[in-house]
Amino acid sequence: MTVLDVDVTGQRGEFTVRAQLSAAAGEVIALVGPNGAGKSTLLRLVAGLVPAQGCVRIDGTDMTAQPPERRPVGWVPQQSALFPHLTAVDNVAFGIGGRRARSHSLDWLERLGIAELATRKPAQLPGGQAQKVALARALARQPRVLLLDEPLAALDAVGRTDVRRTLRAHLSAFDGVTIAVTHDAVDVATIADRIVAVDSGHVVQDDSVAEAMRRPRTRWLASMLGSNACHGHVRDRGIDVDGGGRLVASDLPPAEDAEVLVVFAPQAVTLHSRPPEGSARNAWRVVVRDLVDAGGRVRVDADGAPSVVAEVTPAAVAELGLHEGALVWVSVKATELTVVPL
Amino acid sequence: MRRRTPLGLFTPALIGVAFLGIPLVAVVAKAPWSDVPGLLWSSDARTALRLSLECSGGALLLSLLIGVPLAWVLARVDFPGKSVLRSLIMVPLVLPPVVGGVALLLAFGRHGLLPLHIAFTTWAAIAAEAFVALPFLVLAVEGALLSLEPQYEEVAATLGHGAFATFRRVTVPLIAPALAAGSALAWARALGEFGATVTFAGSLPGTTQTLPSDIYLELETNPNKAIALSVLLLFVSVLVLFALRGRWRVSR
Numbered sequence: 001m002t003v004l005d006v007d008v009t010g011q012r013g014e015f016t017v018r019a020q021l022s023a024a025a026g027e028v029i030a031l032v033g034p035n036g037a038g039k040s041t042l043l044r045l046v047a048g049l050v051p052a053q054g055c056v057r058i059d060g061t062d063m064t065a066q067p068p069e070r071r072p073v074g075w076v077p078q079q080s081a082l083f084p085h086l087t088a089v090d091n092v093a094f095g096i097g098g099r100r101a102r103s104h105s106l107d108w109l110e111r112l113g114i115a116e117l118a119t120r121k122p123a124q125l126p127g128g129q130a131q132k133v134a135l136a137r138a139l140a141r142q143p144r145v146l147l148l149d150e151p152l153a154a155l156d157a158v159g160r161t162d163v164r165r166t167l168r169a170h171l172s173a174f175d176g177v178t179i180a181v182t183h184d185a186v187d188v189a190t191i192a193d194r195i196v197a198v199d200s201g202h203v204v205q206d207d208s209v210a211e212a213m214r215r216p217r218t219r220w221l222a223s224m225l226g227s228n229a230c231h232g233h234v235r236d237r238g239i240d241v242d243g244g245g246r247l248v249a250s251d252l253p254p255a256e257d258a259e260v261l262v263v264f265a266p267q268a269v270t271l272h273s274r275p276p277e278g279s280a281r282n283a284w285r286v287v288v289r290d291l292v293d294a295g296g297r298v299r300v301d302a303d304g305a306p307s308v309v310a311e312v313t314p315a316a317v318a319e320l321g322l323h324e325g326a327l328v329w330v331s332v333k334a335t336e337l338t339v340v341p342l
Numbered sequence: 343m344r345r346r347t348p349l350g351l352f353t354p355a356l357i358g359v360a361f362l363g364i365p366l367v368a369v370v371a372k373a374p375w376s377d378v379p380g381l382l383w384s385s386d387a388r389t390a391l392r393l394s395l396e397c398s399g400g401a402l403l404l405s406l407l408i409g410v411p412l413a414w415v416l417a418r419v420d421f422p423g424k425s426v427l428r429s430l431i432m433v434p435l436v437l438p439p440v441v442g443g444v445a446l447l448l449a450f451g452r453h454g455l456l457p458l459h460i461a462f463t464t465w466a467a468i469a470a471e472a473f474v475a476l477p478f479l480v481l482a483v484e485g486a487l488l489s490l491e492p493q494y495e496e497v498a499a500t501l502g503h504g505a506f507a508t509f510r511r512v513t514v515p516l517i518a519p520a521l522a523a524g525s526a527l528a529w530a531r532a533l534g535e536f537g538a539t540v541t542f543a544g545s546l547p548g549t550t551q552t553l554p555s556d557i558y559l560e561l562e563t564n565p566n567k568a569i570a571l572s573v574l575l576l577f578v579s580v581l582v583l584f585a586l587r588g589r590w591r592v593s594r
Contacts, residue, residue, distance in 0.1 A: 049496050068499040075500040081493040085515040094511070095501035141501065 001025050004145050004177045008054035008064075010045040017041045017201040023177040023194075030192035030209070031181045034220050038201040039181045040078075043147040046179070047075045058144050072176075074138030075147045079154060080130045082122035088133045089118040095141045108136040112166055128159030132166055139170065146171075148180040152187060167191055185225050189213075197221045215340045216263060223309075227263050230306040231342075234258045239339065244305030248281045249337035261340040266299065268336035269310035272329040273320050283331040288322055298322075302330065366576065373573045374566045381570040389548050390556040390571070394533060397464065397552055401471035401532035402525060409479040409528075410521070414509065416480070417487035435477045442473055443541020451542075466543035467550045471532035478531055482524025486517040523586055530582040534575060 005022040017038035023029055031039050044050040048068040056063045063071050082091050092105035109115045112132045122130055131151060138146060151167065152160045168191055171178050179196075182188060188195060188209060195212040197205040197220075205217045216222040222229030232241040234255060239247045239262055247262055270276070276283050286304030293299075298317050300310040308330055320328060374381075381387060416428055434442055446469060450458040460466045494516060498508040514521070536554035543550035545559060553571055560568040 047496075047500050049499070067504075068496070069502045069504055071500075073500060075497065077493045077497065079491075079493065081491070081497045083494060083498075083512060083516075085518075094498070094503075097502075137501065 003027075003059055004046070005057040005060075006046060006055070008045050008052040008056060010041060010050045010052045012038075012041045012044070012050055015041065015201060017045065017198075019045075019198065019201075019203050021196060021203065021206070023179075025175050025177070027194060028171050028178040028180065028192045029194045029196050030188040031179050031196050031198065032183070032188065032221065032224060033198040033204075037198045039198055040149055041201075042198065043075065043149055043179065043181065046145060047071065047073050047147055049075075072141075072144040073147060074141060074143035074145070076131075076134045076138050076149065076151060078149045080122075080127075080134035082125075082130055082133055082137070084122050087119050087121055088114070088125065091122070091133055092137045092140050095137055105136070105140060108140045109133070112136050112170070126159065127155050128163045131155065131159070131163050135163075135166070135170070139174070144176040146174060146176060146178045148178065150181050150183065152182070152184065164190060183224065188225070195221075215338060217261060217340055217342060219261070222261070222263050227265055228269070228306075228308050229261055229263045232260055232262055234260060234339075241306045245284060247306075247332075247337060248334050249339050250334045251337075251339055253339060253341045255341075259342045261342055263338040263340060264332055264336050266309045266311035268332055269308055270331045271300065271310055271312055271316065271320055271322070272331065275329055276331045281334045282337070283329055286328060286330050288324055288326045288328060290324065291317065291322060302328070304330070308332075369569065369572050369576055373569050377566055378570045378573060381567045382574060384567070386547060387556070387567065387571060390551055390553050391574075393464070393467075393548065393550075394552040394554075397467045397471055397539075398529055398532040398535075400468040401475050401535075402529045404468065404472040405476045405479045405528050405532075406525065409476050409524075410483055410514075413480045413483035413487060414513075417484050431480055432477050434474050439474055439535065439537030440541050443470060443538035446470055446473060446538065446542040461542060462544045462546065462550060464543075464549055467539050467552060470538040470542045471535045474535050474538055475528035475532040479524040479528040482520050482527065483517060486520030487513070490516055526582050526586055530579060533578065 001024060002022050003025050007020045009016065009018045015036075015038065019038075019042050031042065033039050041050060045052045046056060048056075048063070048066060048071050052064060054064065058072055082088075083094065086094060089102060089105045089109060092108055093101040096104055106115060106118055109118050112135065114129055114132050114136075117125060117129055117133070122133070125133065131154075135151070152163055155163060164187065171191060180187070180191060192209050195205065195207055195209055196203055197212070197218060199218060199220065205212060205221060207215075212221065213225050216225060216227065216229065219229045219231065230241050230243075230245075232239040232247065234253060234257060237248075237252065239249065239252075239260060241247060241262070249262065253260065272283075284304055286302035286308060288300060288302050290301040291298055292301070294311065296314075297311050298314055300312060300317075300322065302308050302310065310330060322328065382391075412431065416424065446466070447454065447461060449455050450469070451461040452459065460469065490513070494512050495508050498512045503511065534554055535552070536558065539550065539552060540555050545551045545555040551559075553575060557568045557571045557575075560571070
C-alpha cells in the first residue's frame with residue numbers, strides 16, 4: 001500500500017529541488033547524495049516547511065496545500081532541536097494533546113529505553129540520548145511519514161552504535177514510511193531497504209539497497225558505498241575510460257559507444273611491484289597518493305588512468321615498500337568489474 | 343611586551359570617568375541624608391512615586407503588548423519597506439523627548455489628527471512614556487528573535503502547533519532572557535521620562551506629575567526634597583543596571 005507519493009518542485013534560496021518518489025508502508029529509505037544536493041530540502045518539502053509546487057500525497061490525501069502542523073509527518077532535524085526549556089518528557093508531550101499526554105510520553109521514553117532521563121533538560125542529556133528523545137517526540141504523534149535528517153551525524157562512535165540499534169529496532173516496527181538522510185554506508189546497510197540518491201536537486205537513483213550496492217549509477221554513490229567507479233564508453237569489446245585508460249570486463253553490455261560506469265571493489269584490486277603476469281587482464285601503473293589506516297587494513301589511494309582505491313594488508317604494504325609517491329602496478333580481474341549502463 | 347598606556351589617551355579617559363562619576367557622587371554626597379526618609383514619605387512624594395510606578399508599569403505593559411508582536415513581524419516577515427519601518431521605530435531613541443511630546447499632542451491631542459481626548463490625563467503620561475520606551479524593547483526582542491535557531495519553531499510546527507501556539511509555547515520561553523532585559527530597560531526609560539510627559543500630559547499633582555517632573559518643580563522651592571527624590575531614582579537606575587549586568591546587546 002502506497003503511503004507516500006511525492007512529485008514536487010521546491011525552491012530553497014537560489015536552489016531548485018525536483019523529485020518524484022513513492023513509498024509503501026514500512027519502507028525505510030536512505031536518502032543520500034553530496035553536500036548541497038537537496039536532501040534536507042526534500043525532507044522540508046515533504047514536511048511542508050518549504051512551499052512546494054506539485055503534489056505531496058500521504059495515504060492518498062493531497063497534503064500539498066496543508067501547513068506542517070496538519071501533516072501526519074514527524075521531522076527530526078540534524079541537531080535534534082529539543083526545546084531547551086522543557087524536560088525530556090515535556091518535549092515528547094509537546095506534540096501530543098490531551099490529559100494523557102504525559103503518561104503517553106513516558107511510555108514512549110520507556111520504549112526507547114530512556115525513561116530514567118524523563119525529567120532531565122536537554123542540556124543535561126548526552127548527544128545520543130537527546131537524539132532518542134527527539135525520535136520519541138516524533139514517533140509519539142504516530143506519524144505516517146518519519147523524516148530523519150542525518151540522525152547519527154552529530155554523535156560519537158559509542159552514541160552512534162547505540163542510536164543505530166534503537167533506530168533499527170523501532171523503524172522495523174514502524175508501519176509508516178521513513179526517509180533518513182545519511183552519509184554513512186553502515187547506516188544504509190543496516191537500517192534501510194531502499195536507496196534514493198540525489199544530486200543537484202534531482203533523484204539520480206532509486207533502487208533497493210542490494211541493487212544500489214551492486215550497481216551504483218553515480219561515482220559519488222559508488223565511493224560512498226566504498227567502491228571504485230569510473231565513467232567510460234564501450235569501444236571495441238572493452239571500455240575506454242574517460243580521462244584515459246582502458247578496462248576489459250567479462251559482462252559487457254552489447255551496445256558499442258554506450259556510456260557506462262565501471263564499478264569494482266577496493267578488495268578486488270591487487271598491487272604489484274612489477275608488471276603482473278597471468279590471468280588479470282586489467283593492469284596499469286599508478287602513483288600512490290595516500291595510505292590510510294582502515295581498521296587493520298590499509299586503504300591505498302593511487303593516481304593513474306584510471307585512479308583507484310585498493311585495500312591491502314599492512315604486511316603487503318611492507319612487502320611492496322609502499323609509500324606516498326611510490327610507483328606500482330595494479331591489476332583487477334575482468335570478472336571483478338561490474339559495468340552499469342547509464 | 344606590555345606597552346605603557348600613552349598619557350595622551352589616559353588623561354582624557356580619566357577626565358571622562360570624572361565627568362560621568364562626579365555628578366552621581368554629588369547627588370549622594372549632597373543628599374540631606376537625615377531628612378531623606380521623611381522627605382520621601384511626605385504625602386505628595388508618595389503620590390508622585392505611586393503615579394510614577396503606575397505610569398511606568400502601564401507604559402511597560404503597553405510596550406510589551408505592541409512591541410513584542412512588532413519585533414516578531416520585523417524578525418520573521420519579509421515585506422517591502424521593512425528597513426524604513428525599522429528606522430521609524432528607532433526614531434524615539436534619538437528624537438528630543440520634548441519634540442516627541444509635541445508630536446503626540448499634534449497626533450492625539452484635542453485638535454490632533456486622531457483626537458483621543460487623553461491629553462493631560464494619566465493615559466497621556468502612560469502614552470508618552472511608552473512612546474520613548476518602546477524602541478528599547480523592540481530592539482532587544484528583535485535581536486533575540488533573529489539569533490534564535492529557526493529549527494525550534496519549525497519542529498513545533500511539525501509537532502502540530504500553529505504559528506501563534508508556537509510563538510507562545512516555544513518562541514517566548516526561548517527569548518525570555520532578552521525579553522526580561524528589554525523590559526527592564528524600557529521600564530527604566532519610562533520611569534525617568536520627563537520631556538515628552540510634561541509636554542503631552544502636563545504636570546498635574548496626582549494625575550500626571552511623575553517623579554521626574556516633581557523633581558524639576560521642587561528644585562525651585564524645596565531643593566532638599568528634589569535631591570531626595572533624585573537619590574531614589576538614581577538608586578532604581580543602578581538597581582536595573584545591576585540586574586542586567588551587561589546582558590543587553592543590540593545584536594543583529
